[in-house]
Amino acid sequence: MSPEEWTYLVVLLISIPIGFLFKKAGPGLKRWGAAAVGLGLTLFTCGPHTLHSLITILGTWALIQAQPCSCHALALAWTFSYLLFFRALSLLGLPTPTPFTNAVQLLLTLKLVSLASEVQDLHLAQRKEMATGFSKGPSLGLLPDVPSLMETLSYSYCYVGIMTGPFFRYRTYLDWLEQPFPGAVPSLRPLLRRAWPAPLFGLLFLLSSHLFPLEAVREDAFYARPLPARLFYMIPVFFAFRMRFYVAWIAAECGCIAAGFGAYPVAAKARAGGGPTLQCPPPSSPEKAASLEYDYETIRNIDCYGTDFCVRVRDGMRYWNMTVQWWLAQYVYKSAPARSYVLRSAWTMLLSAYWHGLHPGYYLSFLTIPLCLAAEGRLESALRGRLSPGGQKAWDWVHWFLKMRAYDYMCMGFVLLSLGDTVRYWASVYFCVHILALAALLLGLALGGGGPGRRKTAPSAASLAPEKLREE
16 A cells, blocks of 8 residues: 555544544534544645645635526536646646645535535525515525535535545535434444445455556566456456445545434435435434434445446446436536437546546546447347346346456556556457447447437346345
């Protein structure tokens, strides 16, 4: 592990006991104490580069105050434009930010765009209410008022997920501050239930990254190996990649669970990133609060079972970095300048690659996803429904195997980063996933298969392992 990875791990681990300290605190202590801890961590890891996050916050707040009814698009343009400046600092002869500054900036961009959208929704609802003269009362997910500058700063620097996620909306943050009877919200048992696989994943990461180091792919000697060895190597590389993020995101979720952050009654049917989808009245007494069943779906960032065992490429995206996937679906996919599912996905993947950084490997990897989506959608709708139940089961196993190999292949671009290294590796395995996806797409078109957005498939295609195997 690199020094940066050790620092991330320490930050994640100390957030767990800090969460227990804040869980039963009052709204004021939660707001300003959590912001003080987050700002302290930011200053400690980013130093003077903390100024970038402050500039981004002040710019977004100014846009919200100036144009509250159209601030979402303005905030998106401002924060994404600042990301370009932020990443071009070395080209401009300015000090290069630390990796921790980049992590803070990435999460902050998501939070500020979401905040602007929530403020815009509030103003549009108020204008509609004034036009009709009719008040509906509090709406699900709507803010009570526009946050002040200090409230915006406290949300932005809240220590929860400040470097690794999960992403959360301002409404989720407010619900945590105003949580009725927080002592009745379970933390310890859900935390232990969520944390137990993390040590195993950590050991698997250390073992796989030691046995199959990524740096070997950058050496000339690697390309003297036979083709099967080169093809196989991407499997343990992606395995180590998954294990690393499983540990980080589970630890980040545990920090939230310790604080009771993102806890909602099961009846609210909360979604990762978005929060409750059904109105659920707050409990009126500690006894009623204790009688409710809670979950932490709002801050759930990884479904390890779903990532490894889902059949389709499209489902694999939903189970990975789930709160960010919600943000992309809500604020990018829905407003994409296209109607086709594949084209909307391509637009979303393009902006996702830009959000991650300017390395060509990001773009090569993310923009391979739409091709895989189109191929699996066309071929599945053309053939799977014609098979017997046994044939569909065999289809799903083959589909799962190819899905995992596609993600292995795309992961190489994500971790190698440079254009030369990525293309060199892909060329050494003869661009096999691109060629296979193109062949599947052409076959699906020839057989009259429909697009992925229109097909209907049996629920059995969702995953391969029994539900009882889910560690969650």
